[in-house]
Amino acid sequence: xSHHYDVIVIGTGAGGGTIAHALxxxxxxxxxxxxxxxxxxxxxxxxxxxxxxDKKYQTKEVWQDADGKEFNPQxxxxxxxxxxxxxxxxxxxxxxxxxxxxxxxxxxPAWELSYAEFEPYYAAAEQLYGVRGNRGEDPTEPWSSSGxxxxxxxxxxxxxxxxxxxxxxxxKPFHMPLGIQRDNDDRLSKCIRCDTCDxxxxxxxAKSDAEVAALTPVLGRANVTLxxxxxxxxxxxxxxxxxxxxVTVERNGARLKYTADVFxxxxxxxxxxxxxxxxxxxxxxxxxxxxxxxxxxxxxxxNNSIMLAVSRCxxxxxxxxxxxxxxxxxxxxxxxxxxxxISFVGSVDGATLxxxxxxxxxxxxxxxxxxxxxxxxxxxxxxxxxxxxxxxAADGSIVxxxxxxxxxxxxxxxxxxxxxxxxxxxxxxxxxxxxxxxFASHIHVSQKIPVAGVSHQNGTLRFGSDARTSVxxxxxxxxxxxxxxxxxxxFFPSSSxxxxxxxxxxxxxxxxxxxxxxxx
Ligand SMILES: Cc1cc2nc3c(=O)[nH]c(=O)nc-3n(C[C@H](O)[C@H](O)[C@H](O)COP(=O)(O)OP(=O)(O)OC[C@H]3O[C@@H](n4cnc5c(N)ncnc54)[C@H](O)[C@@H]3O)c2cc1C
Ligand code: SF4
Numbered sequence: 001x002s003h004h005y006d007v008i009v010i011g012t013g014a015g016g017g018t019i020a021h022a023l024x025x026x027x028x029x030x031x032x033x034x035x036x037x038x039x040x041x042x043x044x045x046x047x048x049x050x051x052x053x054d055k056k057y058q059t060k061e062v063w064q065d066a067d068g069k070e071f072n073p074q075x076x077x078x079x080x081x082x083x084x085x086x087x088x089x090x091x092x093x094x095x096x097x098x099x100x101x102x103x104x105x106x107x108x109p110a111w112e113l114s115y116a117e118f119e120p121y122y123a124a125a126e127q128l129y130g131v132r133g134n135r136g137e138d139p140t141e142p143w144s145s146s147g148x149x150x151x152x153x154x155x156x157x158x159x160x161x162x163x164x165x166x167x168x169x170x171x172k173p174f175h176m177p178l179g180i181q182r183d184n185d186d187r188l189s190k191c192i193r194c195d196t197c198d199x200x201x202x203x204x205x206a207k208s209d210a211e212v213a214a215l216t217p218v219l220g221r222a223n224v225t226l227x228x229x230x231x232x233x234x235x236x237x238x239x240x241x242x243x244x245x246x247v248t249v250e251r252n253g254a255r256l257k258y259t260a261d262v263f264x265x266x267x268x269x270x271x272x273x274x275x276x277x278x279x280x281x282x283x284x285x286x287x288x289x290x291x292x293x294x295x296x297x298x299x300x301x302x303n304n305s306i307m308l309a310v311s312r313c314x315x316x317x318x319x320x321x322x323x324x325x326x327x328x329x330x331x332x333x334x335x336x337x338x339x340x341x342i343s344f345v346g347s348v349d350g351a352t353l354x355x356x357x358x359x360x361x362x363x364x365x366x367x368x369x370x371x372x373x374x375x376x377x378x379x380x381x382x383x384x385x386x387x388x389x390x391x392x393a394a395d396g397s398i399v400x401x402x403x404x405x406x407x408x409x410x411x412x413x414x415x416x417x418x419x420x421x422x423x424x425x426x427x428x429x430x431x432x433x434x435x436x437x438x439f440a441s442h443i444h445v446s447q448k449i450p451v452a453g454v455s456h457q458n459g460t461l462r463f464g465s466d467a468r469t470s471v472x473x474x475x476x477x478x479x480x481x482x483x484x485x486x487x488x489x490x491f492f493p494s495s496s497x498x499x500x501x502x503x504x505x506x507x508x509x510x511x512x513x514x515x516x517x518x519x520x
Contacts, residue, residue, distance in 0.1 A: 005031040005225075006519065008247055008260040010232045010275070013081020014504040015488035016266030017210030021128065022512030024218035028519065031258055032224070033249055035231040035267075036077035038211070039084050045203040046196040048351040055355075057085060057201060064393060066401035071452045073270075073398075079228060080211030081268065082455065083501065087198035087321060087346060087377075088179035088207050090131045090502040092122045095142040096330065097496040104337040105406040106383050108494040112464055112474055115142050121506035121513075129179040129208040129505060137174035140326040153182045153193075156317045159344075162374065163323055165424045176324045176343055177502075179208035195318045198346030210505075227251065234279050235263065237481065241283025244484050262483045262515060266508075269299065269490040273390040273460040274398050289478035294471050296390035299402060300382045300459040300495040303410040306345060307376040308353075309421045310436040313429060314371050320344040321377075328416055329497060339413040340380030340497040348375045372436075376417055380410035381497040384459055402451045458489035458500050476511045487511050 006028040009016045016032070023030050039057060044050040051057060059075045078084045095115035101108040123146045132150040135141065152175030155163060163173040180202075182191035191206035205212050218224050227249070234248040236257075244263045249256045265272045273296035279288040287295045321344045328339040350367035383405050391399045427434035464470030467479035476491050478484045487508040489500050496503075 003258050005029050005258065005260040007031075007262045007264060007515065008033065008258055009264045009266060010247065011035075011081060011266035011268065011271070011488065012079050012210060012215060012226070013266065013268060013488065014083050014210050014501050015508045016264065017080060017083070017214040018125065018128070018505045018508035019264055019266065019487050019512045019515075020224070021214040021218055022509055023515065024221055024224045026516050027223055028516075029223045030225070031260065032215075032226040033230040033232050033247065033258070034079050034226065034228050036079065037228045039076075039078040039080065039201050041203060041205075043203070045201040046194065048196060048200075048349050051085075051196070051200050052352040052355040063398040063400055065451050066399070073452050074455050075268070075271075078211070079215065079226070080209045083209035084201050084211060085199055086207075086209065086455075086501060087499070088209070088501075089321065089343060089499045090126065090129055090177050090179045090208075090505075091498040092142055092144070092506075093118075093496045093498055093503050094140050094329065097494070097498075101338060101381075101494070103381065103383060103406050104408050108381055108383055108496075111493050118503070118506055118510065119143075119145060121510045122502065124509050125502055125505040126177075128509075129213045129502070130181055131177050131179050131208075131502070132182065133177035134175050137172070138324065138326055139172045139174075140329045141174075148177070151184070152176070153178050153180065153319075153322050154184045155322045156319065158315055158317045158374070159320055159323050162424070166325060166420060169420060169423055171325055171327045171420070174324050174326070176322055178321065179213070179501075181206040181208065193319050195347040195349070197319060198321055199352070230256075232265075232267070232275060235265075235275065235288055235484070236279075237281060237283060237288070239283075241281065241481070243482050261519075262485065264485045264487055264511075264515075266486065266488040268488050269457040269460045270390050270398060270400065270454060272486055272488055272490050274392060276461070277390070277392050278396055284480070289471060289480040289484060291480050292468055292471055294386070294462065294469070296460050297386045297388070298384035298459040298462055298493075299388045299390060299400070299457065300384055300492065301402070301454055302456040302495060302497065303340075303380040303382050303404060303407060304453065304456065305378045305410065305414060306348075307378055307414060307417055308348070308369065309374040309376065310369055311372050311374075311427070311430075312434045312436060313427055315374060317347070317374075319346055320375060321346045328413060334416060335409075335412055337409060338381065338497065339409050339416065340378065342413065342417055343377045343379070345375045345377045348373055378410065378413050378417060379497050379499070380406065380413055381495055382406055384462070384494060390460055400451050400454075456489075456495070456500055458492040458495055461486050461490035462493045463491040464493065475514045476507065485511060485515070
C-alpha cells in the first residue's frame with residue numbers, strides 16, 4: 001500500500017483526534033501517528049492506588065527543569081492523548097478572553113480572532129463530545145448559537161446544598177459543562193457516576209475523550225490508517241525548506257518514513273515544540289518554522305490548586321465535579337483584577353492525597369480527610385512569558401523553564417474560597433465546629449517536582465498574523481513552511497482561566513474546515 005497520504009496527523013489527543021475525525025468524515029486519506037498504544041481496559045483503570053499512587057498510565061519519561069533537575073511530567077501517551085484521563089470539564093473561553101485583559105501582574109494579550117469566529121466550532125465541538133450543561137446559569141458565559149444537546153449532570157445532595165449556600169451569599173453557582181455521558185435518572189445511562197473519573201481513564205467508555213468521541217467513529221474506515229507505538233522523531237523538508245516532505249517515525253525498533261501533501265502536528269504544546277526543534281536543518285537552523293525564535297516560548301499551564309474543605313461529617317458525595325463559580329473570573333467587587341474559576345475535582349481519596357501530599361490536619365488519616373472533604377479545583381490565568389519555554393538538552397530530551405506569574409490573583413482566589421466556606425449554613429450535628437478548615441495543595445508546584453504539572457500546557461507556538469511575533473498564522477499553518485499545521489494547545493496567545501480542552505477541539509474543527517476548503 002502507498003505510504004503517501006492526503007494528510008498525516010501526528011498525535012491523537014484533543015487536537016489531533018478531533019481534526020482526524022473531520023478529515024476522515026470528509027473522505028480524505030489520512031494517516032494517524034500515535035506514539036502510544038490504546039489505553040488498556042482493565043480493573044486498574046478505576047484503582048486509585050494504581051492510577052494516583054503508582055501513576056500506572058503516566059509516561060515514565062524524564063524531563064529536566066531549567067536547573068537541570070529531573071522530573072516525571074504529567075503526560076499520558078495513548079490513543080486519545082491526555083483526554084483519556086481528563087476531567088472532561090468542557091468550557092468555552094469567555095468572549096472577553098479573546099480580547100486584551102488587564103491582570104494585576106500584566107496583560108493577557110488579545111487573540112487576533114474573535115469569539116464570534118470560534119463560536120460555530122465551539123457548538124460543533126460540544127456536539128461531537130456530547131457536552132452536558134445548562135445555558136444561562138453561568139454569569140460569564142458567552143453567547144451561543146445553540147443549546148446543549150443534553151441537560152447538565154445533576155448535583156448530589158451535599159453539592160446542591162453548597163450551591164444553595166453560595167447563592168444565598170449572592171453568587172451565581174452553575175452546573176459545570178461536562179463531557180461525560182451521564183443521563184441523570186436513566187438507569188441505562190452509559191456513565192454510572194463513579195468516584196474515579198477526573199484523572200482516571202473511564203472503564204466503561206462513558207467519558208467523551210478523543211478516542212471514544214472522535215476516533216472510534218472513524219477508525220475502520222478505508223481512508224483512515226492509525227499507527228500506534230509510532231513516535232515521530234523528525235520532519236524533513238525539501239531543499240528550499242518551504243515544504244515538509246516526510247516524517248520519520250520510530251516504530252517497534254524500525255525507522256520508517258511517511259509522506260503526505262499536508263502535515264498536521266498535534267503532539268501537545270510541549271512535545272510539538274520539541275518536535276519542531278528536533279527537526280532543525282540547513283534552512284531552519286534554529287528549529288523548523290522558527291525564523292521568529294518563538295518556537296517553544298510563552299509556555300503557559302495555569303495556576304492551579306486543589307483546596308480541601310474538611311468537615312467533621314462525612315461528605316458522602318460520589319462525584320463532586322458538577323458545580324462551578326465564575327463570580328470572580330473578571331474584575332469584581334472583591335478585587336479590581338481577574339482571579340479565576342472555582343470548580344471541583346471529581347473526588348479524592350487517601351491514595352490521591354498521598355500522591356499530592358498536601359499539608360493537612362495531623363489528627364486525621366488521609367483516608368479520613370478524603371471522606372470528609374469537598375475538593376475544590378481553583379484555576380487562575382498565568383501570563384505568556386517568553387522565558388517560560390521548551391528547549392532541548394544535548395541528547396534531544398525536553399528541558400522546561402517555567403517561572404510562575406500572576407500568583408497574587410491565585411492567592412486571592414484561595415482566600416476568597418476560604419471566606420465563602422466560612423459562611424456556609426451550620427451542621428445539625430456539630431454546629432459551626434463541623435467545618436475544620438481549608439487546606440490548599442498547589443499541586444503544580446511542589447518542591448519535589450517543580451514543573452511536572454503540565455496538564456493544561458499551551459502557548460508554545462502562538463498564532464497571529466505577524467511572522468515576527470508568532471509561529472503559526474491564523475489558520476494555524478506555520479508562517480515558514482507551507483504545508484505544516486499545528487492543532488494542539490500550542491496556538492494559544494493567552495491561556496484564559498478555564499480548562500483548555502474544548503477550545504483545542506473547536507480550533508481543530510476550524511482548521512479542519514480550512515484544510516478541506518483548500519483540498520477540494
Ligand atoms: C489529569 C488531567 C485532567 C484534565 N482535565 C481537564 C478537564 O477537565 N478539561 C479540559 O478541558 N482539559 C483537561 N485536561 C487537559 C486536556 O487533557 C488537554 O488540554 C488536552 O488533552 C490537550 O490536547 P492536545 O491535543 O494539545 O494534546 P494531548 O491530548 O496531550 O495529545 C497529544 C498526543 O500526541 C501524542 N504524541 C506526543 N508526541 C508524539 C510524537 N513525537 N509522535 C507521535 N505522537 C506523539 C501523545 O501520545 C498524545 O496522544 C486535563 C489533563 C489531565 C492530564
Ligand atoms: S463518572 Fe462516568 S464517565 Fe466518569 S469514569 Fe465514572 S462512569 Fe466513566
